[in-house]
Amino acid sequence: xxxxxxxxxxxxxxxxxxxxxxxxxxxxxxxxxxxxxxxxxxxxxxxxxxxxxxxxxxxxxxxxxxxxxxxxxxxxxxxxxxxxxxxxxxxxxxxxxxxxxxxxxxxxxxxxxxxxxxxxxxxxxxxxxxxxxxxxxxxxxxxxxxxxxxxxxxxxxxxxxxxxxxxxxxxxxxxxxxxxxxxxxxxxxxxxxxxxxxxxxxxxxxxxxxxxxxxxxxxxxxxxxxxxxxxxxxxxxxxxxxxxxxxxxxxxxxxxxxxxxxxxxxxxxxxxxxxxxxxxxxxxxxxxxxxxxxxxxxxxxxxxxxxxxxxxxxxxxxxxxxxxxxxxxxxxxxxxxxxxxxxxxxxxxxxxxxxxxxxxxxxxxxxxxxxxxxxxxxxxxxxxxxxxxxxxxxxxxxxxxxxxxxxxxxxxxxxxxxxxxxxxxxxxxxxxxxxxxxxxxxxxxxxxxxxxxxxxxxxxxxxxxxxxxxxxxxxxxxxxxxxxxxxxxxxxxxxxxxxxxxxxxxxxxxxxxxxxxxxxxxxxxxxxxxxxxxxxxxxxxxxxxxxxxxxxxxxxxx
Amino acid sequence: xxxxxxxxxxxxxxxxxxxxxxxxxxxxxxxxxxxxxxxxxxxxxxxxxxxxxxxxxxxxxxxxxxxxxxxxxxxxxxxxxxxxxxxxxxxxxxxxxxxxxxxxxxxxxxxxxxxxxxxxxxxxxxxxxxxxxxxxxxxxxxxxxxxxxxxxxxxxxxxxxxxxxxxxxxxxxxxxxxxxxxxxxxxxxxxxxxxxxxxxxxxxxxxxxxxxxxxxxxxxxxxxxxxxxxxxxxxxxxxxxxxxxxxxxxxxxxxxxxxxxxxxxxxxxxxxxxxxxxxxxxxxxxxxxxxxxxxxxxxxxxxxxxxxxxxxxxxxxxxxxxxxxxxxxxxxxxxxxxxxxxxxxxxxxxxxxxxxxxxxxxxxxx
Numbered sequence: 001x002x003x004x005x006x007x008x009x010x011x012x013x014x015x016x017x018x019x020x021x022x023x024x025x026x027x028x029x030x031x032x033x034x035x036x037x038x039x040x041x042x043x044x045x046x047x048x049x050x051x052x053x054x055x056x057x058x059x060x061x062x063x064x065x066x067x068x069x070x071x072x073x074x075x076x077x078x079x080x081x082x083x084x085x086x087x088x089x090x091x092x093x094x095x096x097x098x099x100x101x102x103x104x105x106x107x108x109x110x111x112x113x114x115x116x117x118x119x120x121x122x123x124x125x126x127x128x129x130x131x132x133x134x135x136x137x138x139x140x141x142x143x144x145x146x147x148x149x150x151x152x153x154x155x156x157x158x159x160x161x162x163x164x165x166x167x168x169x170x171x172x173x174x175x176x177x178x179x180x181x182x183x184x185x186x187x188x189x190x191x192x193x194x195x196x197x198x199x200x201x202x203x204x205x206x207x208x209x210x211x212x213x214x215x216x217x218x219x220x221x222x223x224x225x226x227x228x229x230x231x232x233x234x235x236x237x238x239x240x241x242x243x244x245x246x247x248x249x250x251x252x253x254x255x256x257x258x259x260x261x262x263x264x265x266x267x268x269x270x271x272x273x274x275x276x277x278x279x280x281x282x283x284x285x286x287x288x289x290x291x292x293x294x295x296x297x298x299x300x301x302x303x304x305x306x307x308x309x310x311x312x313x314x315x316x317x318x319x320x321x322x323x324x325x326x327x328x329x330x331x332x333x334x335x336x337x338x339x340x341x342x343x344x345x346x347x348x349x350x351x352x353x354x355x356x357x358x359x360x361x362x363x364x365x366x367x368x369x370x371x372x373x374x375x376x377x378x379x380x381x382x383x384x385x386x387x388x389x390x391x392x393x394x395x396x397x398x399x400x401x402x403x404x405x406x407x408x409x410x411x412x413x414x415x416x417x418x419x420x421x422x423x424x425x426x427x428x429x430x431x432x433x434x435x436x437x438x439x440x441x442x443x444x445x446x447x448x449x450x451x452x453x454x455x456x457x458x459x460x461x462x463x464x465x466x467x468x469x470x471x472x473x474x475x476x477x478x479x480x481x482x483x484x485x486x487x488x489x490x491x492x493x494x495x496x497x498x499x500x501x502x503x504x505x506x507x508x509x510x511x512x513x514x515x516x517x518x519x520x521x522x523x524x525x526x527x528x529x530x531x532x533x534x535x536x537x538x539x540x541x542x543x544x545x546x547x548x549x550x551x552x553x554x555x556x557x558x
Numbered sequence: 559x560x561x562x563x564x565x566x567x568x569x570x571x572x573x574x575x576x577x578x579x580x581x582x583x584x585x586x587x588x589x590x591x592x593x594x595x596x597x598x599x600x601x602x603x604x605x606x607x608x609x610x611x612x613x614x615x616x617x618x619x620x621x622x623x624x625x626x627x628x629x630x631x632x633x634x635x636x637x638x639x640x641x642x643x644x645x646x647x648x649x650x651x652x653x654x655x656x657x658x659x660x661x662x663x664x665x666x667x668x669x670x671x672x673x674x675x676x677x678x679x680x681x682x683x684x685x686x687x688x689x690x691x692x693x694x695x696x697x698x699x700x701x702x703x704x705x706x707x708x709x710x711x712x713x714x715x716x717x718x719x720x721x722x723x724x725x726x727x728x729x730x731x732x733x734x735x736x737x738x739x740x741x742x743x744x745x746x747x748x749x750x751x752x753x754x755x756x757x758x759x760x761x762x763x764x765x766x767x768x769x770x771x772x773x774x775x776x777x778x779x780x781x782x783x784x785x786x787x788x789x790x791x792x793x794x795x796x797x798x799x800x801x802x803x804x805x806x807x808x809x810x811x812x813x814x815x816x817x818x819x820x821x822x823x824x825x826x827x828x829x830x831x832x833x834x835x836x837x838x839x840x841x842x843x844x845x846x847x848x849x850x851x852x853x854x855x856x857x858x859x860x861x862x863x864x865x866x867x868x869x870x871x872x873x874x875x876x877x878x879x880x881x882x883x884x885x886x887x888x889x890x891x892x893x894x895x896x897x898x899x900x901x902x903x904x905x906x907x908x909x910x911x912x913x914x915x916x917x918x919x920x921x922x923x924x
Binding site: 358 | 643649654679692758768
C-alpha cells in the first residue's frame with residue numbers, strides 16, 4: 001500500500017485509512033482513465049435509475065385504466081426517464097469511453113487539458129444531481145413542483161410559467177445546462193487532443209476509426225449543444241424576466257422552440273450513435289480477424305453523417321404544419337443520411353465477410369446491434385416519408401423506433417465496449433458464461449418490448465398517455481410490452497452480477513487478451529498512470545499487427 | 559345517431575396493390591385480433607365502451623387512404639431491404655464463423671474494394687431517390703391550404719384537455735365529438751378543419767381519417783378529410799399537453815348527408831324550456847358554472863369550458879373520460895378531480911340535492 005507521498009504504510013494503518021485516501025484520490029484525480037471510469041460508472045448508476053423509472057411506466061401501462069400511478073407521477077417519470085437516458089446515460093458513458101481510450105489509442109499520456117477534463121466530469125455529475133434533486137427540492141406553488149413533467153423536449157408553451165408553475169421546469173433547464181457546459185468542455189478536449197497529441201507516425205489517416213468517430217463527435221457536440229443552451233437561456237428569460245420568446249400568450253412562438261430544440265436534438269441522436277459506431281468499428285475487425293473494410297470510406301461516411309445530421313432537424317416537426325417544400329426538403333436530407341449509415345453497415349459486413357469470426361461477448365453484442373440497427377434504420381426511413389410520418393409521429397411506433405436506435409444501437413455497443421475493454425481497465429476478464437445469459441435474456445426482452453411497440457403505434461396509440469381505455473386494440477400488446485421489461489431487468493441483473501463477480505474472481509486478462517491491434521493493447525492492464533513507458537511510434541493503422549507479423553506488416557499495403 | 563360498425567375500408571382509386579395490402583393486413587390484423595380478444599372483458603364502470611380500433615391500415619377517408627397506399631410501398635421496399643441485409647448478416651455469421659483449429663490462423667487480410675463500395679453506395683442512392691419521389695408526390699397531393707368551395711369548414715380549438723368544434727356556417731359550437739357529413743359521388747363534401755389552440759400545443763389525430771396535424775397556439779393549421787363511409791371513428795390528442803393528455807379523446811361521427819342535416823337542425827334548435835327543472839336551471843345560473851360554460855337559452859356564456867348546449871346529444875363527458883349518463887354527470891359535478899385528476903373544473907362543493915337539481919336540468923338539454 002502506498003500513501004500519497006509514496007511512503008509505504010503499515011498494513012493496519014492502510015486498512016483504516018485506505019478508503020478515505022482512495023476516495024480523495026478519485027475525487028481529485030485528473031487522470032483520463034480514472035475520469036473515464038467515473039463517467040462510465042456514474043452513467044451506469046443513472047442508467048439503473050432511469051431503467052427503474054421506465055419499469056414503473058410500463059407497470060402502469062400493462063393494463064387498461066390502470067391506476068397504479070396517477071397522471072402527475074407518470075408524466076414526471078416519463079420526462080425524467082427520457083432526459084436521464086439522453087443526457088445522463090448515453091452521453092457520459094461514451095464520454096467515458098472517449099476519455100479512457102482516446103489517449104491510449106493515439107499513444108498519448110493524457111488528454112490535452114486534464115484539469116478541464118475533471119471539471120467537465122464534475123459539471124456533468126452535479127448537473128445530474130441537480131436534475132434529480134428536483135424530486136425532493138423542486139417544490140413549487142401549491143405543491144405543483146417536484147420533478148419536471150414537460151417531456152424531455154419540453155415543448156413551449158407548456159414550459160411557460162402559466163402552464164408550468166413552480167420550479168420543476170427550472171430544474172430541467174439548469175440540470176441539462178450545467179451538464180451541457182461539461183459536455184462542451186469535454187468535446188473541446190477530445191478535439192484538441194486528437195488534433196494535437198497523436199504519437200509519431202500516426203497521421204490522421206492512420207488513426208483508429210474509434211478516434212475518427214470521436215473527433216467528428218466532438219465537433220458535433222460543439223456545434224449542436226450551443227443552440228440548446230441558448231434556447232434554455234431564452235426560456236429562463238421568459239420564466240423569470242418576462243421576455244416573450246416562447247410565450248404564445250404575448251405573441252411568442254411555440255414553433256421557434258421546436259426549431260431550436262431539434263437543431264440540437266437531431267445532431268444529438270448522432271452524438272449518441274457515432275460513439276456506438278466507433279465501438280462497433282473496433283470490435284468487428286478484431287473478432288473477424290481482418291482489418292476494417294474500406295477505412296477511407298468509413299471515415300468519409302462518418303464525416304458525411306456529421307455534416308448531414310445538422311440539416312435534418314425538421315423531420316421531428318413534420319406534423320407542425322410546415323409548408324410542402326420545407327417538408328420535401330427535410331425528407332430528402334433525412335433519406336440522404338440513410339446512405340452513409342447504410343455504407344457503414346455494409347462495411348462492417350464486408351469486414352466480417354471472409355473472416356474467421358470469433359463470437360465472444362463483444363462480437364455477439366455487435367452482431368445483435370447490426371440486426372437491430374437495420375430495423376431501426378428502416379423504421380427511420382419510414383418516418384422520413386412525410387405522409388406516413390403524419391400517421392406515425394408521436395405514436396408508439398416512434399417510441400419503438402428510437403428505442404431500437406438507442407438500445408439496439410447505443411446500449412448494445414455500450415455492452416460490447418464494456419466486454420471488450422473491461423479487461424484493459426481492470427486486468428480481469430468478464431465471465432463469458434454470465435455474459436451469455438446477460439446477452440440472450442436481455443436481447444429477448446428488448447425485442448419483446450420494443451418489437452411489439454410498433455403495433456400499438458400502427459393502431460393509433462399516442463405516446464405519453466398515462467392510461468387508455470380497453471377495447472382499442474392495445475390491451476394485449478401493452479401487456480406483452482410490459483412483460484418484456486421483466487426479461488430486460490433480469491438481463492441487466494446478470495450484467496451487474498457479472499461485473500461484480502469478475503472484478504473479484506475474473507480470469508486475469510493479461511496485456512492483450514483479444515489478440516487485438518490498436519495501441520491500448522500494447523500497455524499493461526490496467527495501464528499505468530503515464531500509459532506508455534515510451535511513447536510509441538506507429539507506421540500503420542494496426543501497429544500491433546505490424547509487431548506481431550514482422551514479415552507481413554500493414555504499412556506495405558496502406 | 560347512426561353508429562354503423564366499421565365496414566370495409568374506403569375504396570380509393572388506388573386499391574391496385576391488393577396483394578400487398580393483404581400481407582400488411584395480415585400482419586396488423588394478427589396484432590389487432592389478439593388485442594381485441596382481451597378487450598372483450600367487462601369494461602370498467604362508467605368508462606366508454608369502445609368497439610373500434612384505430613388501425614391506420616384500414617383508412618376510410620381520402621387522405622388516410624393515400625397515406626396507406628404510400629405506406630405499403632415503403633413497407634414493401636423496407637421489408638425487402640430487411641430480408642436481404644438481415645439474410646446477409648445471418649449468412650456471414652454462419653459461413654465465416656471461426657471453427658475449431660482456427661485460433662492461430664489468420665484469414666486473408668482484405669483492406670477494401672472500390673468497386674464493391676461503389677455498388678453499395680449507388681444501390682441505396684437509387685432506392686432513396688425512388689422513395690423520395692413517391693413521398694414528394696404524395697405530399698403534393700395531400701397539401702390543401704385553402705378549403706374547396708364544397709367543403710364543410712370547422713374550426714377546431716384545442717383546450718387543456720378537451721376539443722371545441724365551431725361550425726361558423728351553422729352557428730354551432732360543440733365539444734369533443736365532431737360530426738361531419740359523408741361525401742357522396744353526386745355531392746362531394748370534404749371536411750376542412752382549421753386548427754387552433756388557446757393554450758399549449760395539441761395534435762389532432764384520427765388515424766382512419768387522416769394523418770395528424772399539430773394544433774399550436776398563435777398558429778392556424780389546416781387538415782382535411784373526405785370519406786364516403788358513415789360511422790364513428792376514434793382518435794385522440796397526439797401531442798403531450800400536460801396532466802390529462804391521455805384523456806383528450808376525439809370521436810368523429812360521419813353521417814349520411816340527410817342524417818347530418820338532421821343533426822345540424824337539432825343543434826340549431828333552441829333548448830326546450832322544461833318547467834319541472836326550473837330550480838336546477840336557476841341554480842346553474844346562480845353558481846360559478848356560467849363563468850366557464852355556455853348553455854343556450856340561459857345567461858351562461860362562458861368559453862373556458864365546453865359548451866353545454868345540447869349536452870345530451872353527446873355520448874361521452876370529460877373528453878371521453880366517461881359515458882354521458884345522468885349517474886356519471888352527477889359523479890362528475892360532485893367531484894371532477896376523481897374522475898379526471900387535474901381537470902380544470904373545480905369541485906363546486908354543492909350539496910347533494912343541488913347536484914341532483916342541476917343534473918335534472920342538464921339532462922333536458924337535448
